[in-house]
Amino acid sequence: MAKSNTRHTGEGRGTLRLVLGDQMSDRLSALEGLDTARDVVLMAEVRDEATYVRHHKQKIALTFAAMRSFALRLEERGVTVRYVRIDDPDNAHSIVGELHRALEAGAFDAVVMTECGEWRLAQAMAAFAGVAQVPVEIREDRRFICTHDQFRRWASGKSQLRMEFFYREMRRETNILMDGKQPEGGQWNYDAENRKKLTKGLRPPRRLRTPPDLVAQEAIADVARLFPDHFGDLDDFGWPTTAEQAETVVADFLEHVLPAFGDWQDAMARGEPWMWHGLIATSMHLGLVDPLDVCRRAEAVYRAGKAPLNAVEGFIRQILGWREYIRGIYWLKVPEYRERNFLDADRTLPWFFWSGETDMACVADVVETTRANAYAHHIQRLMVTGNLAMLLGVHPDPVDDWYMTVYADAYEWVEMPNTRGMATFADGGIVGSKPYAASGAYIDRMSDYCGGCRYDVKAKAGEGACPFNRLYWGFLERNRGLLRDNVRLAMPYRTLDNFGPERRQALLAEAEATRTKLGAVTTLE
Structure with missing residues (x-):
């Protein structure tokens, strides 16, 4: 397969058919009615899509490899593919830019594409359709079960x-x-x-x-070289x-x-x-x-x-x-969902989410496996990293960026509602009926992490206590005005009320000190 290949055979003007990096399907609506004698499929590896967040190296390699393999599959069926590699010197490094380049290079009477999976790119495609010199048809993505x-x-x-x-x-x-x-x-x-x-x-x-x-x-070698x-x-x-x-x-x-x-x-x-x-x-x-x-x-x-x-x-x-x-x-x-921050979280994301350098055994393990595999399963994401980010009061924007960056299966349509809806309750209850806040007891019950951790999961307060414990009650007290009437939190708030005002203030103060010590500091507006 050539780095950039345009062949146009047959009589008359054909259709330029765009296939995006997450559309490696023979059932793709953009390919329906394809005429192998006249049509050209455009596929492009571009920096805009590889770097709008700094995706995990495996995510980029996976996407490039899947695209290249799919292009070869199409060519074996006699389809003409204009494939632009990431290191092509003429690469425009945006999908819109490559659409314009393809239209300039070939004679087409229309552009056909399947709708994008992310709002930001859908907006770019809509803008392109408004200025393109040929009709642009954006088809529904019928690979999903529910329209x-x-x-x-x-x-x-x-x-x-x-x-x-x-x-x-x-x-x-x-x-x-x-x-x-x-x-x-x-x-x-x-x-x-x-x-x-x-x-x-x-x-x-x-x-x-x-x-x-x-x-x-x-593809792996290209990513290692170009995105070190x-x-x-x-x-x-x-x-x-x-x-x-x-x-x-x-x-x-x-x-x-x-x-x-x-x-x-x-x-x-x-x-x-x-x-x-x-x-x-x-x-x-x-x-x-x-x-x-x-x-x-x-x-x-x-x-x-x-x-x-x-x-x-x-x-x-x-x-x-x-x-x-x-x-x-x-x-x-969307797009309003992207701005939701129901709990008014304003802290930065601690560095150990990237480095794994923490004495919290559960967090260190999840970050380590995430770095190695671009993967962690749903409870690790929700009840370890997500739960911790919420207890710390991290602003949802850096939490969104982290999840989008580190996982191979992360696309905004699936990641953002999980992050703002489930992990941080930033949407205020659209997705989840309550914040999935938990102390270290949950992690102890569902894992073997706590047995080898330097922190004591049984201790509720103090320097040696599990940070999840030190943060949990302070989180509830800090957000009392927003969460007190949530019926699914009635029991923990009754317990908190029974502590009395002095103890509640002490728990809040310990949580604040723990947030600062763990690196969740207030620098965001």
């Missing part, structure tokens, strides 16, 4: 947009895990069965990783970069890992990054696998008696429920 119109209809008139009720609607719509008009097993949700702490001596299963093929090896200062390591890269590789990972998960996923999905263990999780979000977000197909295949595993209902329902809920719901919330609420 924008469906989600808006579901959300219309509701005072609360709870994922659980959206999920039930999607179950009915797709007839997945249904028994007639009732949920399979008589319950919609088996989450109560999916919170087991890792049993002592039980080890997670062997996980299938994907050794980089020649295309991925080349970005966060993360490349040594242990093991993400699928083609549809065939992704299918192998999905099949392995469904057969060997899914049966125990339900029981242990919330558990954490030192030095165990994968646990029983699917490791297929990167492939879904890139378009390498079809989310509805994965859900139906998981259901088939249950129907065949090879996995229990709590495991299969919990896994399907993450895709059919949570993934679709989060995307719906994002597009329903």
Whole structure:
């Protein structure tokens, strides 16, 4: 594949078809009706997309490798691909710039693209459509299960947009895990069965990783050369970069890992990054696998008696429920959602979120595995790093940037509602019904982190106490005016009220000192 290749054959003017870096799918709407004799597919690796946040090196390498492999796949089908590599000397380094260059280089009567997954790029595409010299058609992204119109209809008139009720609607719509008009097993949700702490001596299963093929090896080398200062390591890269590789990972998960996923999905263990999780979000977000197909295949595993209902329902809920719901919330609420800061958080993000240099064993482990793998599972993200950022009162902007930077599966449509909605409660309750604030007791219950930590998870206050404990009550007291009437926080506030005013002030003072000591200082306006 040439670094920049334009071939235009056949009679008449063709269509320029844009394929973005997270659209590696044969089912992409932009490719529907493609005429191999006249049309050209444009794909471009540009610095604007690699650096609008300083993405983890593995995220960039994954994207470049998937793009290059998909371009080769198209060319094998006889498709003309104009592919612009990151080191092409003529690279405009923006998607809009490459669209203009392609239009100048070839004779096209239209541009066709699939809608962007992120608001900032969608705005740029809309602006381009307004000035382009040919008609621009922006098609709906039909790789998702729920359309924008469906989600808006579901959300219309509701005072609360709870994922659980959206999920039930999607179950009915797709007839997945249904028994007639009732949920399979008589319950919609088996989450109560999916919170087991890792049993002592039980080890997670062997996980299938994907050794980089020649295309991925080349992409990894390019990233190491061109983005040396970005966060993360490349040594242990093991993400699928083609549809065939992704299918192998999905099949392995469904057969060997899914049966125990339900029981242990919330558990954490030192030095165990994968646990029983699917490791297929990167492939879904890139378009390498079809989310509805994965859900139906998981259901088939249950129907065949090879996995229990709590495991299969919990896994399907993450895709059919949570993934679709989060995307719906994002597009329903942007751009205003990007400005939400319900708790008026104003602190900086401590440096140890990047370096891992902290005596908090849980945080150090999560940052270490994130640097090595561009991955941490959902409880590590929510209840360790997210919980800590919220307790510290870190402004949601740097928290957004951190999550977007460090994870290979991070795209704004999925990351921002998780960050501002779940992790930091910055949206004030659109996504979550309460802040997911917790002391060290939760981490102790769900992991083996605390046993080897220098801090005492049983101590509630004092220099040697777990920082999560020292921050928790101060967080509630600091935000009393905003959170006191939340019915799901009634119990902790009753406990806090029983402490009396002097003790509450002492807890608040200790939390303030802990925030400063951990590096969450007030420098943001």
